[in-house]
Amino acid sequence: MSMLDGNALAGDLREVFAADVTTALYTCGGCGHADVIATLHLWGPAPGQVARCPHCTDVVLRLVQTPDRLILDLRGTVRLEIPRAG
Amino acid sequence: MARAAVSGRLTWRVATVAGTRWETPTARTLVLDVPDWPGHLPGQHVDVRLTAPDGYRAQRSYSIASAWTGDGPVELTVQRLDDGEVSPYLTDEVTDGDQLELRGPVGGWFVWRPEQTAPVLLVAGGSGLVPLMAMIRARGAVRGRQPFRLICSVRTPRDLLYADELARRVRDDPGLDVRYVYTRQTPDGWPEPAKRISVATLNSHGWPPDFGPDCFVCGPTSFVETAADILVALGHDPRKIRTERFGGTA
Numbered sequence: 001m002s003m004l005d006g007n008a009l010a011g012d013l014r015e016v017f018a019a020d021v022t023t024a025l026y027t028c029g030g031c032g033h034a035d036v037i038a039t040l041h042l043w044g045p046a047p048g049q050v051a052r053c054p055h056c057t058d059v060v061l062r063l064v065q066t067p068d069r070l071i072l073d074l075r076g077t078v079r080l081e082i083p084r085a086g
Numbered sequence: 087m088a089r090a091a092v093s094g095r096l097t098w099r100v101a102t103v104a105g106t107r108w109e110t111p112t113a114r115t116l117v118l119d120v121p122d123w124p125g126h127l128p129g130q131h132v133d134v135r136l137t138a139p140d141g142y143r144a145q146r147s148y149s150i151a152s153a154w155t156g157d158g159p160v161e162l163t164v165q166r167l168d169d170g171e172v173s174p175y176l177t178d179e180v181t182d183g184d185q186l187e188l189r190g191p192v193g194g195w196f197v198w199r200p201e202q203t204a205p206v207l208l209v210a211g212g213s214g215l216v217p218l219m220a221m222i223r224a225r226g227a228v229r230g231r232q233p234f235r236l237i238c239s240v241r242t243p244r245d246l247l248y249a250d251e252l253a254r255r256v257r258d259d260p261g262l263d264v265r266y267v268y269t270r271q272t273p274d275g276w277p278e279p280a281k282r283i284s285v286a287t288l289n290s291h292g293w294p295p296d297f298g299p300d301c302f303v304c305g306p307t308s309f310v311e312t313a314a315d316i317l318v319a320l321g322h323d324p325r326k327i328r329t330e331r332f333g334g335t336a
Contacts, residue, residue: 007330008332011131014095014192022192039329
């Protein structure tokens with residue numbers, strides 16, 4: 001296990017979303033802390049990644065890759081605010 | 087770019103190794119030709135994917151070391167982690183003409199844009215220097231005037247990445263300062279003993295918080311947290327401190 005941060009999710013999330021979600025603002029479902037996805041603490045490596053709130057350590061986002069699927073669990077974030085491309 | 091805009095999503099491309107060079111005994115730069123590369127911002131990274139003959143895949147993120155000037159290859163500098171699954175292959179096995187699967191550029195947060203006018207403080211721990219070097223190179227390419235300071239923590243003089251180029255840029259790129267901190271062994275005659283970065287280091291060799299610098303900190307997790315905590319304690323605006331962590335090993 002090694003710890004990275006939400007910056008490292010950029011590629012996987014860009015396979016799903018049209019925008020760069022690492023610059024999106026999340027609000028943690030556990031403690032209400034809000035910051036950009038890039039600042040989450042990320043435990044991995046792929047294929048199973050868990051991103052935790054740096055403030056309360058609750059799981060904010062989970063990303064699992066299988067050979068033919070990508071499973072994104074966003075139960076830990078109550079809100080995602082995504083900048084629109086200028 | 088046009089093709090990417092159609093689907094809006096990012097897919098893997100095949101890059102060809104056009105050259106390699108050792109930066110230190112354990113870090114190697116891969117020079118990659120990537121067809122239809124859309125360009126990148128300094129600080130962005132790529133994902134590299136390796137597939138074994140039995141179909142097993144491993145994927146890792148690597149920072150881009152080069153600046154994009156509208157043309158040319160994409161350079162990655164890879165630090166070998168001895169217990170790593172991917173990095174020893176990239177440092178020790180890959181040769182010219184080999185092909186790698188690559189996805190990117192990605193990441194819009196840990197980036198510096200040459201339009202930014204504030205002074206910049208770069209704080210690197212070990213190979214955390216790689217994305218910061220892309221920022222220094224991008225500033226050099228556009229002859230940027232933003233005052234740049236780099237504080238670079240390395241174990242020993244042998245572990246310095248880009249030492250000759252940085253020395254040249256300090257001489258030729260006006261407004262760039264570099265300060266090294268050695269954590270295990272210093273060069274002969276170095277004026278201070280081996281030590282870790284401290285409040286005094288960042289206070290003496292960074293920018294005063296009043297200058298409102300954009301701060302970029304990259305390195306191992308413990309290094310990044312220590313450096314970012316010190317910057318906040320010194321009075322820097324947390325919103326102007328951007329961090330990127332890699333791996334658990336120091």
